[in-house]
Amino acid sequence: MTDSTEPRLAAPGAGLPWPERLIANFMVKRGIRRTSRQEVSELLMAERQLILDLVTPLSTETASRRVLIKRLGGLEDSSRYWSAFMTLDHLRIVNSGIAEVITLLDQGTMPPREASTARMKPSATPAPSILSDFANSCDAIEQSARSLPDLHTKARYAHPWFGPLDAAGWYFMSAFHLRLHRKQIEAILKRA
Numbered sequence: 001m002t003d004s005t006e007p008r009l010a011a012p013g014a015g016l017p018w019p020e021r022l023i024a025n026f027m028v029k030r031g032i033r034r035t036s037r038q039e040v041s042e043l044l045m046a047e048r049q050l051i052l053d054l055v056t057p058l059s060t061e062t063a064s065r066r067v068l069i070k071r072l073g074g075l076e077d078s079s080r081y082w083s084a085f086m087t088l089d090h091l092r093i094v095n096s097g098i099a100e101v102i103t104l105l106d107q108g109t110m111p112p113r114e115a116s117t118a119r120m121k122p123s124a125t126p127a128p129s130i131l132s133d134f135a136n137s138c139d140a141i142e143q144s145a146r147s148l149p150d151l152h153t154k155a156r157y158a159h160p161w162f163g164p165l166d167a168a169g170w171y172f173m174s175a176f177h178l179r180l181h182r183k184q185i186e187a188i189l190k191r192a
Contacts, residue, residue, distance in 0.1 A: 006081070007068050007080075007081050009077045009078045009080060009081060010076065010077035010078050011078060011118075012076070012078040012117065012118040012121050013076075013078075013116060013117045013118025013119075013160075014076060014077060014078060015076065015117070015160070015161065016074065016076065016161065020073060020074070021161055023073075024073075024074050024161065024162075025161065025162055027176075028162050028169075028172070028173065028176060029162070031172055031176060032165070032168060032169045032172045035172055037145070037151060037168070037171070040145075040171050040172050040174075040175050041142065041145070043175040043178075043179070044138060044141065044142065044174055044175040044178060045138070045142070047175060047178035047179050047182050048134075048135065048138040048178065050182050051088070051091075051134070051178065051181070051182050051185060052131065052134075052135060054084070054182070054185050054186065054189060055084050055085075055088060055131060055185065056131060058084060058189075060128050062084075062192055063083060063084045063085045063128075064083050064084075064085050064125065064126075065083050065192055066081055066082060066083045066086065066124075067081070067082075067083065067188045067191040067192050068080055068081045068191070069081075069184065069187040069188060069191055070187070072180065072183055072184060072187065074180045075180060075184060076117060078121070079121075079184070082122065082184070082188065083188065084185050084188050084189065084192075085126045085128075085130050086122040086123070086124065086126060087122070087181050087184055087185050087188065088122075088126065088130045088131065088133075088134040089122035089123055089126040089130050089133075089134075090120060090121065090122040090181065091134055091137065091177070091178065091181055092130065092133045092134045092137045093120050093122065094120050094174075094177060095134075095137035095138055095140065095141055095174060096137050096140060097111075097115075097120070098141055098144075098170050098171075098173065098174045099137070099140035099141045099143070099144040100144075101157050101167070101170050102141070102144040102145055102148065102151075102167045102170055102171060103144050103147070104155075104157075105153040105155045105156070105157060105166060105167040105170070106147070106148045106153055106155075106167060107155075108153075108154065108155045109155070110155065110157060111157060114158070114160075115157065115158060115159055115160050116160060117160050117161075138178075141171070141174045145167070145171050148167060151166065151167040151168035151171055152166055152167070152168050153166045153167045153168075154166075156169075157170070159173065
């Protein structure tokens with residue numbers, strides 16, 4: 001579906017089906033334990049580049065076209081009718097938040113409000129500058145992580161689905177999250 005009619009989707013923040021959430025929780029917690037800081041950095045930068053390679057060659061018209069895709073595992077229903085640019089805008093919003101969370105956790109400070117997937121939804125019409133904004137948000141995560149000698153902070157901040165995470169957990173989440181949305185962009189481009 002690529003016309004102007006809005007499909008009926010679940011409300012932003014509705015989350016994942018219960019069994020899928022259990023599986024995702026297991027995968028994330030296992031990934032946090034088994035993935036080294038260097039591996040997270042490499043994965044984050046690799047996914048960043050794969051996403052840029054997918055979206056950079058697109059015309060603004062193609063990158064801005066909203067496409068309804070089948071729901072991918074780990075993706076909220078409300079996120080199925082996005083454009084490639086909308087997906088980058090979502091990633092920019094989340095990445096900027098994660099960079100801030102990593103820094104605050106190192107300082108033993110909690111972000112001012114509860115994490116919410118509903119507040120992470122993109123603009124319907126992001127500007128073409130979203131390419132550089134997205135790339136900069138990935139760099140911000142890397143800079144935040146690099147500034148900490150130890151990502152295993154005492155302070156923890158709760159992810160809406162995965163519970164309290166230290167800075168290492170949020171750093172891993174950033175790469176895991178990029179991979180999911182890279183797959184979303186691939187699905188969008190197949191349908192576009």
